[in-house]
Amino acid sequence: MKKYYIITYGCQMNESDSEKIAFQLEKEGYKPAKAMEQADLAIINVCSVRQSAINRVHSKIKQLKSLKLKIILTGCILEKDKKKFKDQVDQIWPIIDFKAKSKYKPDKxxxxxxxxxxxxxxxxxxxxxxxxxxxxxxxxxxxxxxxxxxxxxxxxxxxxxxxxxxxxxxxxxxxxxxxxxxxxxxxxxxxxxxxxxxxxxxxxxxxxxxxxxxxxxxxxxxxxxxxxxxxxxxxxxxxxxxxxxxxxxxxxxxxxxxxxxxxxxxxxxxxxxxxxxxxxxxxxxxxxxxxxxxxxxxxxxxxxxxxxxxxxxxxxxxxxxxxxx
Ligand code: SF4
The missing domain is CATH 3.80.30.20 (tm_1862 like domain)
Incomplete structure (x- = not known):
């Protein structure tokens, strides 16, 4: 069974988007991986509202590449940043629909x-x-x-x-x-x-x-x-x-x-x-x-x-x- 791992940067809206991505992936049959080393698919949900987050994404992509898994980039990304990342990742997804269902955290x-x-x-x-x-x-x-x-x-x-x-x-x-x-x-x-x-x-x-x-x-x-x-x-x-x-x-x-x-x-x-x-x-x-x-x-x-x-x-x-x- 294929496993996914989500890395989230940014505000609570991005946190919520990651919960929606998780719900969608599990509906498609994926299971959550406990660590990114065990995943087949890594999703980086990024916030390009701050430059510091963009810098962190560059180093995260390098780390993921060494693990040879499929890398998806999504989130609040400016067009100019999308161009920069295009060749470094497998796919760039648009921001998930905010009306989609969530996999809520278990902390109530x-x-x-x-x-x-x-x-x-x-x-x-x-x-x-x-x-x-x-x-x-x-x-x-x-x-x-x-x-x-x-x-x-x-x-x-x-x-x-x-x-x-x-x-x-x-x-x-x-x-x-x-x-x-x-x-x-x-x-x-x-x-x-x-x-x-x-x-x-x-x-x-x-x-x-x-x-x-x-x-x-x-x-x-x-x-x-x-x-x-x-x-x-x-x-x-x-x-x-x-x-x-x-x-x-x-x-x-x-x-x-x-x-x-x-x-x-x-x-x-x-x-x-x-x-x-x-x-x-x-x-x-x-x-x-x-x-x-x-x-x-x-x-x-x-x-x-x-x-x-x-x-x-x-x-x-x-x-x-x-x-x-
Ligand atoms: S432009 Fe940005 S900072 Fe200003 S109200 Fe909208 S989201 Fe908030």
């Missing part, structure tokens, strides 16, 4: 994509080019999937989307999921501040099954950088939103994402991010060092913050958050 936490793609075009991000514009799944289909998971004993349902809260009528979807009988918790990732409506905040407040940890990407604490990133809000808007959330949901805990070293980010502009962290008191944050991606608006700007400086800024934020917890 299920990833449930509800939408994919993005219409926002943040200046640094390749997602609108790799996953294209926003597409949503029908409400009924999502409700059925969650009902079945709860029946199977799943305790944590993580709704996924590149811009999850721009799902059409997201508050109504959350309310319907909250009404499903059983003991479980609902989380959702990743939210854009501009789509965090008053109605959505109210629904979270009155729905007991929705997690109080709210993830709201801010990316920078400086208005000029936010404008260059094309994020569509100011730091004043963001702080106002957090005040509103905390007023309506007193137990809310805010987590976020930062990018340090965006082109021309000065020390002073970075200090605004430090100031914001002190003011908000984030529960958690994911920090990445800026890396240029082809096609994006920021690609035309010079990547002029030295990598040591990016690392230093990243460390400062991570240390601050460690002390905050």
């Amino acid at each position: 936490k299920a990833l449930v994509p509800i939408m994919t793609g993005c219409n926002n075009f943040c200046a640094y991000c390749a997602v609108p080019y790799t996953r294209n514009r926003e597409k949503s799944r029908p409400v009924d289909e999502i409700i059925k999937e969650v009902e079945a998971l709860v029946k199977k004993g799943y305790k944590e349902i993580i709704l996924l989307g590149q811009n999850v809260n721009s799902y059409q009528n997201f508050p109504a979807l959350l309310q319907s999921l909250n009404n499903i009988p059983g003991k479980f918790q609902i989380k959702f990732l990743t939210s854009h501040p501009k789509d965090m409506s008053d109605e959505l905040i109210k629904v979270i407040a009155k729905s007991k099954k929705i997690s109080r940890e709210i993830h709201l990407s801010v990316q920078s604490g400086n208005n000029q950088i936010l404008k260059k990133m094309n994020r569509g809000y100011t730091i004043q808007d963001y702080k106002k939103l957090i005040r509103k959330i905390r007023k309506v949901i007193p137990k809310a805990e805010i987590s976020t994402d930062f990018i340090v070293g965006f082109p021309n980010e000065t020390e002073k502009q970075f200090e605004d991010t430090v100031k914001l962290i002190k003011e908000i008191g984030f529960k958690r944050a994911y920090v990445s060092a800026y890396s240029p991606r082809a096609n994006t608006a920021a690609f035309k700007l010079k990547d002029n913050v030295p990598s040591n400086e990016k690392k230093r800024r990243k460390r400062i934020i991570l240390d601050m958050l460690k002390h905050a917890q």
